[in-house]
Amino acid sequence: MIVGELSPGEIRNRLDGPGLRIRIGPIVTEIRSSFPAIHSAIALHYAAHRAADDGEFADFHVSVLPPSGPRRWIRPTATFRFENAPPFQPLPAEQAFPLLEWGLNWCMATQCHQYLIIHAAVLERRGRALVMPAPPGSGKSTLCAALVARGWRLLSDELALIDVASGEVVPMPRPISLKNDSIDVVGRFWTDAAMSPVVHETLKGSVVHVRPPATSVALSTTTALPGWIVLPRYRAGEAARLAALSKGSTLMQLVESAFNYSMHGRRGFNVLADFIDASACFEFSYGGDLAEAVLTFETLAGAA
């Protein structure tokens, strides 16, 4: 059964009660929350994900709950808990769903050491992964959303999970997070994108999430081979430009962008180096023209 087959009442009752178990890529996460905004956001963004059976093992148990006592009513906050412990400070209650998403990112990045985890968006075309590692502000998620809008399969907009045994990228399709100016930019480009309401004044500014396509979620167990590694950089007003990047420089960028590289030691180095060996490496600068950017990537994928 997928989450979308549950009625809004069933979703609310599970989230507000024993927890709703959702399979997200290779991970089953049990989520609990009493926030109506999270109930509706789960119904929207995770509709195509499989609702795991109650008896199925849950890798993570997380919750986003209000405080007890008067703080429930006076400037209410939301607290994310992982295995009943809060790794972060509470945030304002209206940020409950972004907090859940950021918390899930934290869970994956700090717990899933069976993978080499890179801070990167990952998409797929013709069985090959396009990995875009980049710091905040580089336009990574904006490009990711634009490519998804034009049919690229979403593996993740935030975390590239590289299976250290196979060297392939494991999908974990979740909502795409957009911030500030990119919200309108993507909204104009992807006019039928399913977005949650804008949440203002977060630590990252204004934030929305975009529902991952059901077709991407349906292929959650289909891994992707190395294809392209592209370092995006947003530069206002510039024309799209794709330039080759040396493999050595690319490897150092991936090392910098990895959450758990040091934990894997020499094996991590070999996995990344093999991944780069099998990929074409580029840097890409663009000035916000998403049509031009998508055309560049379509040409790149078509030339492979």
Added chain:
Amino acid sequence: MSEASPWRAVSPDAIAVREWDEELVVYNDCTGHTHHLAPFGGKVLLALLDNPAGLELPELIESVAATLQISEAEVLAPVVEEALEELARLDLIACDPA
């Protein structure tokens, strides 16, 4: 810098190497660090990795010159010494006391 002191890779078995064109990236098990070496530094390190017992400075210069197909090896001395300092700073090589 003493010419009688052999230079050697700190622990050749602990160093994993990837070479792409003129680029060398190495991982050092002993430190857990990854280094993207300048092309010439990469040649110097490879020469020492090929000779785990170590090389005296003149031998090392000859070895690098042979790799680069340079007949007048002595012109490389200043850049080899500069590369050795950098590789030692990265804890990839050491100079054994004579």
